[in-house]
Each structure stands twice: as C-alpha cells, then as structure tokens.
Amino acid sequence: MQLLKWDGHVHSPYCPHGTKDPLEAYIERALEQGLERISFTEHAPLPEGVTDPAPDNDSGMSFATADAYLKELTQLRETYKNQIDIRIGMEFDYWEGHVDGTRDIIARYADVLTDGILSLHYLYIDEQYYGVDFSKESFGEIVTKLGSVTAVHERYYEGIQALVMTDLGAHQPKRLGHLTLPTKFIQAYPLESNPTNLDDTLRKIRQANFTLDVNTAGLRKPLCGLSYPYPELLQVTQSLSIPLVYGSDAHLAKDVGADFDFKW
Template identity: 40%
Template sequence: MFNFTHDGHVHTPFCPHGTKDPIELYIQAGIEKSLQSMTFTEHAPFPRSFIDPVPNQDSAMSIDLLPEYLDTLQRMKQHFKDVIDIKVGLEVDLLPHLEEETIALLEPFAPLLDEVILSQHFLYVDGTYMPIDYSAETFDELVTALGSFENVMKAYYESIERGLGFPWENINVARIGHIDLPIKYQKNYEWDRSHVKEEEERLLLAIADRGFGLDFNTAGLRKPDCGEPYVAGLAKSANRLNIPFTLGSDAHLANDVAAGFDLIAQKKATFL
C-alpha cells in the first residue's frame, strides 16, 4: 500500500518561503535514506489575476522562474539517472474561480511534467482569498469568519470537490495534496471529525471517480498543533474506495526528505 522508497512531495530552493538548500542536497538526502525515486513538486506560479494574500506574497514561485526550475530538474534527472529516479513535478494551487486560468497558464509546460499535485492553500470567503496554513493567527481569522473549525473543514472539502470539475489531467495532476490541511491547527480547537463526515465522504467519492490519488503527507507530524500525517483521518475511507496513496514529506529543507516515513512503516496498519 505504501512505497517507502519514493518521496512524492519535495520542494526546492525555488520556493520563496523555503530554504536555500540546493536541489543536489535534497537528492543526496534521498539517496542516503535509500529512496529509489523522488518527485520535486515546487509551488507552481499563480495566475496573474491572483494577488497572494500572505504578508510577504511568497506562497509560490514566479512564472519567470518556471523555465529555469524545469530545466534544472531535467538536468538533475539526467545527472542522477543511474542512482535515483528524479521526477519533475509541481504543486499547483486549486484557486476557486481561477481554475481555468491556472490550467491555461500551466498547460504549455505539461509535456515537461511527470506528475503534479493539486493542493488548496486558500479558501474563498465573501469575495476574499484567505490563507489556510500561513499562521495560527490567520487561520483563526478564517475560523472566526466561518464560525467554527468544523465549518472550515467543510468549506475546505467542498471547495476541493467543486474544483475537481475542471480538466486537471491537462496538466498531469496525479493526486490531491494534504487533503485535510486545516488540521495543521487542530489542537487549538475542540472539534469532532464525525461532524464533517458527509463532506469528507463526498469528496473522496469525487476523487475516486476522477481516478486521482492522495498525498499521504508526513509534514503534519512536524507541526506541533497537528500531530498526525495529513490524510491519516481519512485513510481508511479512502482505502475502501481503492484510492492510492503516495508518501510525501513536503520537505522544504533537505534534511526533511522522507521524514516520518519510518513512523508510517511502524504504524501503517493503524492507518488502513
């Protein structure tokens, strides 16, 4: 069920909110941890009409850097081909009301992409894009705007479900990233997952219908207010629908490549 020799969610120095660790350092970390393959999934450029709402406007790389990013990874793929399989990818934001613009922007680059993760980092609330995972403070503004933690979870699931109606296969989307990202701050709130089961199940059915997989994202283990992998709470339901999982560290520094994979290996039976 889990391939522990592949890290399917890895960032790079092209990430404006990450570290400057060279790509070679990420790859070397993967080799040292006995990986056979890695997918680099840098945050894809936003459509020009989208204004990044986080203070430093550093959520994604510039469109001007995308050709250099892709060229760099193609060179890494060739350089390390006898040691490790490097896959070229992106983490594309699902931006409500800008789905078509996003696909149109990235479609010319699709032939250069092995696989893409589709993730949501912003919710559209009353005409405004609000960040989900920027900080505990901005997340609390989202909870206040929607009325409860459960309402944020419902809105998150429903937004992804609506977004799946667009032709993401045109840019080689393979899986949905951190499908329950709001749990990054779950320990700050009293909430009951059973209250969002209807929305959760409906989304998983939509994902299964589209043939997408799920990012089994270990970054949640490294977040003190989360304490579990993203998707862990939905894993049994997803598994019953035969939705495939791809382990991903969501590493933004080289040392985090394959982080948490050992814990998942020890406890995999509890997730499925």
Template identity: 40%
Template sequence: MQRDAHIHTPFCPHGSADTFVHYCERAIALGIRDISFTEHAPLPKSFIDTTPTQDSGMSYNQMEAYIKEVKRVQKIYANDLRVRVGLELDYIEGFEEETTAFLDNYGQELDDSILSVHFLKLPNNSYVCIDYSKEVYLDTVQQLKSSEQLYSLYYATVLKSITTSLGNWKPNRIGHLSLIHKFQHALPSLPDDRQHLLEVLSAIKSAGMEIDMNSAGLAKSFCREPYPPLAIAQLAQAQGIPLVFGSDAHVANDLHQFAEHFTEFEK
C-alpha cells in the same frame, strides 16, 4: 518505503537554500529510489497572494530555470535515483481558466504533479491562505462564525478541485487533503469532519485520482497527524485509492520525515 513524491526546492520562496544535489544525495543515503520535486507553481497572474510575505509560489520568470535544473539533476542521478519533474499547483476558486492555461503551457514538461488547496474564497469574495498561520486560521473561524463553517468551506473547495476540469494536464494527485487540520488543536474542540472526508474520498475514487499521503502534519504542533489522518488513509486504501507518500520537505533534512509511520501503505 522507496518513494517520496512531495519535495520542495531552493526555488521555493518560503523554503531553504538546500540544493537539488543536497536533496538527491540525502535521498540516496536514506535508500529512496524515486523522488518528485514538486515546487509551488506560480499563482495565477491576476490573483493577489494574500499572505503578508506574498511568497506562496514561484514567479513565472523562474519556471524555465526550475524545469531546466530538475532535468539537469535527473540526468546526473539517472543510475541511482529516479528524479521526476513536478509541481504543486494551487486550485483557487474563480481562477480556473488561468490555471488551465498555465497547465496547457507547462504540463507536457512534467512527470508528476499535485493539486492542492491553500487559498479559500470567503463569502465576501476575499481570499485567505488558510494554512499561513494560527492567527489567520483563528481569525477566519471568527469571520465565518464557527470552525464547522470553515471546515465546510475548505472541503467544498477541495471537492471543486477534484471535479473541476483543468484541461488535459490537470494533476492527478490531491495534496494534503486534510490541510484544514493544520491548526486544529488551537480550536476549543475538534469539528467532526468525517462525513466531509468520506465525500472527498468518494470524489477522488470516481475521478480516478491519487492521494498525497503527506507526513508533514506530524511535525506541526497544532496538527499532530498526517494529511489525511491514518484512519482515513486506511479507508482510502480499502477503496483501492492510490496513496502516494510525500514528506512535503522544504529542507533536505526533512526528506522522508516520519516515513516509518506509513509502512502499511507501501506498495
């Protein structure tokens, strides 16, 4: 597998100080030929990050420097490694206009991008970052009265991310589409979300989008599987939906993590 299309950088507020050069050298050492730096885009300016650390995305004043730095290493490694300028963009229900305006401003600078759901809008109109911690996850289950309700809300939001117009520069790949599984083994029992996942696959196929075949869940003690699970990835592949491997690395040593589990999806 010679591509890793979901990589974070020293611009990540909750990542590491590993340099772009460190990532590129690590990629070359692993035999990777094609990488996408997909840093967390700035959140909408009128949205308040609900995480205690408020470090879910870059600040707006970092965007120019980020793009400039990726383009710099792009030139340095042009003979050995394809380096793509990318972002991981949050879909946040209720902030579609600001997200579209952001993409209108920066979309033309990007070679690659991912659209992900981390924040859920709750029935009381507050927001929660559902993958922040096990404690936040379980507290949200209590607020919604059941894990099934949490799963339903998550997948409904993912479906909105797929079907909502975000302008001409909307990302074409849905990030870690089963992220709601991150703390699944902290629950008393696992909800049956197969029908939700099949609906998401159908929407992705209809929209002509790709899936982030994200290995990071295998490193999470309460998840123990990739996003999406392999059985769902196989169904997506059978439907002709492109699956693009991403390690979701936040440190250089996690680049291409668990890639050996995904050779059946390599093209």
C-alpha cells in the same frame, strides 16, 4: 499501499518560503534514505489575474524562477539517472474563482513536467482568498468569518470537491495534496463535530480517479501531530481503493522521506 520507495512531494531552494538547501542535498538525502524516486513539486507561479494573498507574497515561484528550476532539475535528472528516478513536477494551487487561470498555468508547463500535484491552500470567501495553513492567527480569522472550526473544514472539503470535479485540461495532475490541511492547527482549534461532507469528498476523489498524497508534514507541525490525511481517514481511503503516494512535503533537505514509518 505504495511499494515503490518514493517521496512524491518535495520542495526546493526555489521555494519562496523554503530554505536554500541545494537541490543536490535533497537528492543525496533521498539516496541516503534508500529511495528509488523523488518528485520535486515546487509551488507553481500564480495564474494571471491572481494577486498573491499571502502576507509575504510567497505562494509560488516567479516565472523567471520557474524557468531556472526546470533547467537545473533537467540537468540533475541526467546527472543522477543511474542512481535515482528524479521527477520534475510542480504543486499547482486550485484557485477557486479563477478556474481558467488554474487551467492555463497547468497547460503552460505541461510539456516539461513529469509529475505534479494539485492542492488547495486558500479558501475563496466573498471574493477574497484566505490562507488555510499560513498561521494559527490567520486560521482563527477564517473561523470567525465562517462561524466555527467545523464550518472551516466543511468549506475546505467543498473546495476539494470542486477541485477534483473540475476539468482542468488534458495535463491536469491527478494527485491531490494534503487532503486534511485544516488540521494543521487542530490542537489550537479542535473540531466541534465531524465535517458532514468528508465521506462524500472521499467518494468524489475516488470517482475522479485521484491519487492521494500521504503527507507527513503535519507530524512535524507543533499544533498538528497528524499526517494529512490522518490515520483513521487513511484506513477509509483503503476501503475505497484510493491509491496513495507518500510525500514528505520537505522544505529542507533533511526532511526528505521524513516520518514515512509512522503507524496508521
């Protein structure tokens, strides 16, 4: 278990789909929570050749916004250096079908980052990206496309296996975001059966020496009510000695450190 009081997955006012709470508000909230470290992991810009598949074109920062984000965090890290360890990071999407682009975008920011997360938000099906967590309706479109809810989960874990087994360069983040993201709409789209490749996915995560994001955001989603990964799966991760880092996935300041006391 994680001993350091650390929120390892936090967004910011630079998020294209977040709130405009200032960075100082996130940091002050972390201090109120007694945290020793906070990792800002804003959504990285999209690689060259990838057209944003989100309906609102808000999957990642622009390059100009990213520069401003890095500059402000560098200043705040110095300001708060005697109060809390501020890690400057990004959440990089793994773009199946554009692995070279994923590798390039990670390398672009390697020299200035002190943390990072790799996540899978989109499934690449028939050379088109489908957002797993955008809305209940868009998730339903994937279910129709693949034939069942279980098939969507299995396809997602195929993508996770590809992610952790792919060489994304010397600066590849080794923490995996929200492993069970397809459960975001689990109350509307319950599984017909357990995904057959989930155990193998966990073994590959362990083999590749990844740390897992214990992401509490799902506890605050009305159609989920579960952490990512969910409690039963967290117990399995411990039997495999997979390291864990708590992350709120906060997109507003009040959610920093939220639900870290949930029981599993």
